[in-house]
Amino acid sequence: MSIGRLSEFDVQTGQWSSYIDRLDMYFKVNKITDDLKLPTMIATMGDEAYELLVNLASPNKPSDLVYQVVVDMMRNHLQPTPSSLAERFRFRQKRQGAEEDIAAYVAELKKLARNCKFAANLNENLRDQFVCGLKSDVIRQRLFGEDDSVTFVEAVNLATSLEAAERDAAVVESAASTNETGSNKTSAVHTLMQSRRGGGGGRLRGRRRSAGMRPTFTTASAATTYERGSRANCAACGATNHVYADCRFRDYRCSLCKHIGHLRRVCSWDDGKLSRGVVTDRRERQKEGFHYNDADRETSDEEEENIVENLNLMGLDSYKAI
Template sequence: MSKVSTIGKLSEFDLTNGNWRVYVDRVEMFYKVNSVTDDMKLPILISAIGDAAYELMVTLCSPKKPSELTYAEVVKTMENHLQPPPSVLAERFRFRQCRQVKGQSIKDYVAELKKLSRYCDFSTTLNDNLRDQFACGINNDLFRQRLFTESELDFEKAVSIASNLEAAERDALAVEPSGGAGTSAEGVHHAGTSTARPNTSQFAGASRQHANMAAVHFKNGCTACGDRYHNFSECRFQSFVCSRCGKMGHLRRVCPNPMEDIGGAAAGRRRDAGASTGRGARSRWPRGRSGGPRRSTNAYWLQNNEYQPMEEQEFPEDECINQMSLADYKPA
């Protein structure tokens, strides 16, 4: 008699990490391709699954032996223990939470979605649910916008469009100049004798830097000038003397003491500063008709212990309000 050869091979079932349903599917295909009769299915299964899985089978079938049951009864008993029927709502929740993670390709994301949809019992709406979750869960905004523009979109078409966009993006990155052969020191890529194409990466970097600088916004603004895009320590007006209240450290447009007169303590401080230089305050601080210091519209810069009046045209931005809130502006 000639020996009959079998097609394929049944491996032992991994009781720790194995999937019983998947294992049984492989067993069924082995039976089909080798034309195994029904009375031989259970003996072949018992002889193939391994010692650990068979010991569990004996325990679950007790008080009967596995050989005393039918093939279908043994398979169902093992399935109920190893993989009990999952909750449809729980499986659908996991499916809805599935998002494409960073670094995951389109094909891997599709495989993950299909795996999670197996026990969701979507029935005839499976493709619609796969399409919706795929389009909403993809992590590339441009890809998602492209899918949203399609009026008639099914799951297969959505995957095809996203895969083509992913391939185009990957090819575009592959041909970008990277500083190797064919790239000059000035960042210009040359292809043979064709016209050189400027490298736009430097402009992109400058744009990103400008955007980052523009994104800095101080909630209360600079207390010296009111600018919302820098703080007091960076302000050029931090040593100016307010022409309204006579105090150093801010301009009159952001003066926190609008009711304080320029005379009194303010004048005294200015006279003290003038006395330290050996000159009278009259030469630097014009006096009004009442004898007190005359109110000035200029700001004053403290330099070498002297208050030097600065002409308005030298610092036209002194009264500029384009960078501060109108609600914070205090007119003269």
């Protein structure tokens, strides 16, 4: 019983030298004699390969030749000896690919070096091209720091360990970045929930006012007064960031006309006649049950100048830079 199995040779994609190497090992392990090598090869090589052999051996028959002659004949046709200079040029152009790891890069270098005829200088040339073609500048600089006596195998082992370290560091950094992003998102959600649960009531009320949400009034006259004040600047102080109903100066006494309900800066006194808007609002609010106490006060000229300055500063607080 024979050991192993011989497959047919694929003329289109197969490597004849590799096929012959396997064939020789089959002959050796099964102790096939020299006179049986050629018949065994012809019987197992397949129809396409045999037809090629028939054409190459013409006018002789393949069976009339000897084993080594047939091997050389097929090799010269399928794998003609390439130019060593051309092979060395391809070898020198080899660089590690973007998606190629060091193990695959080393295997490709050795394949390209097969026909370069480096002889005794093979390992030295492999080492030099391996270092020059590395895609990682960090690994290359680390190898540059080694002694000139470093061998090809030692360089490959060192580069492989450094590549593994870089890969592990990238995984750790990616995991840390993911955790940090998740933590930032959790913090943002926590802040949002805190602002919704409490501490934001004043801002919410301010947004409702600025959005023009209508408050609830007990009488039609009060609602009319609110609508009149909301369509223009505040009738009490002239500011634009609130309405008359919310103004803290509507209980102040004007230093010009001596009426309560506005400041001098917005007073509409004309020839001894005061616009009835504020006075009417004052009287209507008294009818609705509003009672004025010590909060009603008369402003002096100096105090009103300070109020005007504060109002100007309040206007600047709402300014946003472009």
